Amino acid sequence: MEFLDQIFIWTKTQVVGALPDVLQVPGSILLSILPIMAVFPLLFALTTVAERKILGRIQNRLGPNRVGPFGFLQWAADGIKTITKEDLVPRNADKIVHFLAPVALLAPVLLAYSVLPFGRGMYAIELDAGLLFFFAVGAGTELAVFMAGWSSRNKYSLLGAMRAVAQMISYELPLLLSAVSVVMIVGSLNPNEIVAAQEGFKGAGGLIPNWHVFTPWGLAGFGLFMIAAAAESNRSPFDLPEAESEIIAGYFVEYSGMKFATFFLAEYLGLFVISSLGIVLFLGGWHAPAPFALFEIVPSWAWFMGKLVTIIFCFIWVRGTLPRLRIDQLMNFAWKFMLPMTLINLLVVAIWQYALAWDFVGAGLLRWLICGGLLVGPYLALGQGLMNSRNWGKRTYRYAS
Amino acid sequence: MDIAFIIIAALTFVSALAAISLRNLVHCALSVAVTFVGLALLYLKLGAEFVGFAQIVVYVGAVAILIVFAILLTKSSETSNEPRYSRGAIWSGVVAAVAFAGLVAAISASQVSLTSSPVAPSASVEKIGQDLMSKYVLPLEAIGLLLTAALIGAVIIAMKEKPAEGDEQ
Numbered sequence A: 001m002e003f004l005d006q007i008f009i010w011t012k013t014q015v016v017g018a019l020p021d022v023l024q025v026p027g028s029i030l031l032s033i034l035p036i037m038a039v040f041p042l043l044f045a046l047t048t049v050a051e052r053k054i055l056g057r058i059q060n061r062l063g064p065n066r067v068g069p070f071g072f073l074q075w076a077a078d079g080i081k082t083i084t085k086e087d088l089v090p091r092n093a094d095k096i097v098h099f100l101a102p103v104a105l106l107a108p109v110l111l112a113y114s115v116l117p118f119g120r121g122m123y124a125i126e127l128d129a130g131l132l133f134f135f136a137v138g139a140g141t142e143l144a145v146f147m148a149g150w151s152s153r154n155k156y157s158l159l160g161a162m163r164a165v166a167q168m169i170s171y172e173l174p175l176l177l178s179a180v181s182v183v184m185i186v187g188s189l190n191p192n193e194i195v196a197a198q199e200g201f202k203g204a205g206g207l208i209p210n211w212h213v214f215t216p217w218g219l220a221g222f223g224l225f226m227i228a229a230a231a232e233s234n235r236s237p238f239d240l241p242e243a244e245s246e247i248i249a250g251y252f253v254e255y256s257g258m259k260f261a262t263f264f265l266a267e268y269l270g271l272f273v274i275s276s277l278g279i280v281l282f283l284g285g286w287h288a289p290a291p292f293a294l295f296e297i298v299p300s301w302a303w304f305m306g307k308l309v310t311i312i313f314c315f316i317w318v319r320g321t322l323p324r325l326r327i328d329q330l331m332n333f334a335w336k337f338m339l340p341m342t343l344i345n346l347l348v349v350a351i352w353q354y355a356l357a358w359d360f361v362g363a364g365l366l367r368w369l370i371c372g373g374l375l376v377g378p379y380l381a382l383g384q385g386l387m388n389s390r391n392w393g394k395r396t397y398r399y400a401s
Numbered sequence B: 001m002d003i004a005f006i007i008i009a010a011l012t013f014v015s016a017l018a019a020i021s022l023r024n025l026v027h028c029a030l031s032v033a034v035t036f037v038g039l040a041l042l043y044l045k046l047g048a049e050f051v052g053f054a055q056i057v058v059y060v061g062a063v064a065i066l067i068v069f070a071i072l073l074t075k076s077s078e079t080s081n082e083p084r085y086s087r088g089a090i091w092s093g094v095v096a097a098v099a100f101a102g103l104v105a106a107i108s109a110s111q112v113s114l115t116s117s118p119v120a121p122s123a124s125v126e127k128i129g130q131d132l133m134s135k136y137v138l139p140l141e142a143i144g145l146l147l148t149a150a151l152i153g154a155v156i157i158a159m160k161e162k163p164a165e166g167d168e169q
Helices: A007-018 A021-058 A074-084 A095-115 A130-151 A155-186 A191-196 A216-232 A258-282 A293-297 A300-321 A327-355 A363-388 B003-021 B025-045 B049-074 B089-108 B125-134 B137-158
Strands: none
Touching: A007 A021, A021 A074, A021 A095, A021 A258, A021 A300, A074 A258, A095 A130, A095 A258, A095 B025, A130 A155, A130 A191, A130 A258, A130 B025, A130 B049, A155 A191, A155 A216, A155 A258, A155 A327, A155 B049, A191 A258, A216 A258, A216 A300, A216 A327, A216 A363, A258 A300, A327 A363, B003 B025, B025 B049, B049 B125, B125 B137
């Protein structure tokens, strides 16, 4: 079903071909951006409803179920509410910076969508240093968070902003280093080449896909990348800077109406884009998981969307399950656990790359044992070491008398 | 001198001027961040992708945040009432103009501007990586050593001081 796979690209070529010559380049650029601007905010809208319903089910209650069939038009009601709300700006607030902060948060996040391939040949720009571009625009979001917190002239906003920036900076290192482990194997910063390096199948009977997640360093790297991604987008259990019960929504407490909706949109879009990068790096991008003919019928963009939706579901699941981390627990986790694990992962990638040249019988198993052992050992040792250094005693109870 | 260069240069120039003349210190820091972005755009226009994106990651993502944190934690954010121009403003303007003229003369007479159509070397990421690991490995390791020393220094400054044993009884 080649046609269904390439349907969007075919549509775009038809439309651009029908335009007059002068308008062809701007028209092509516009038609590359328009699907991103249309699909991902819609996905955001559906995710807000799905999140509330799934969280509700995890917490043994129904989610919103009044608006639309089973509550699935709740996003439209929320949208109308935010648009019609009064836009309050504190009197002492720094008006220009207060106004620019949501814009400065949303723009880099939207830029990051342009280098990722969402299907076979479906990318907006092909950059030689595409991965670096992605992380560069991610760095722009930290400044926007600070702008939001500082311009509100509010102690809680400032505290939340500083905590959020500290958290984002701390988790940027494990995020980048776990992505670097993929770049080491593939040898290129171009997301298209990273996806192309994961095609094909291996293993007995050719059933296991060649994705990076099915290698020991890929598994560890994927786990570390997803944890760092949750921390980068301030998602539970790392959402201390914006939790309602802790710091009254932190750095966007003074925003109301459409500006708050822009922050919300930027946060979720950031979550989607970093999950998409995780899919490109570790889960084989738009490749199908098995070589059966039935799976080849499903178009490549459908596989990508399916993987994205699964990851979003896992994020919502984790949100409903794990308690929030305190700020010192977050920072300890980033610097004392995740950074050493990502550095060890880099070493394991180098050993794996070297061991790929082994050719004797049982080489694959030996590779897995060595690399897996090199990862599991420090994981257990670090875990035990960090927990024992906290002097946990037996739990004591004090009763009111 | 095409239109893209004029726009990028104007952006950089205006934000640099704003960075030195705005009243509010955090506004100045944000203008400095915009100047860094302008520089990165200039690098991108010259075709140096890696340097341009690395400029954004390092300068906007780390240095600008360092600057704003330093302002926040050390100075009150109220605007000061000092006059805008200091007392020796005219003489410093003359010195700056002389220095600028000297720089322009030096650059115009140098090798770079004499070649008529310089062949741009390929700046692909792979070539940069190979060069860093073969020709420039010594500066790379020296920079790594410098950064490690800075990191250790920062940790030592920020570490909680243990109370000296003999001092307090």
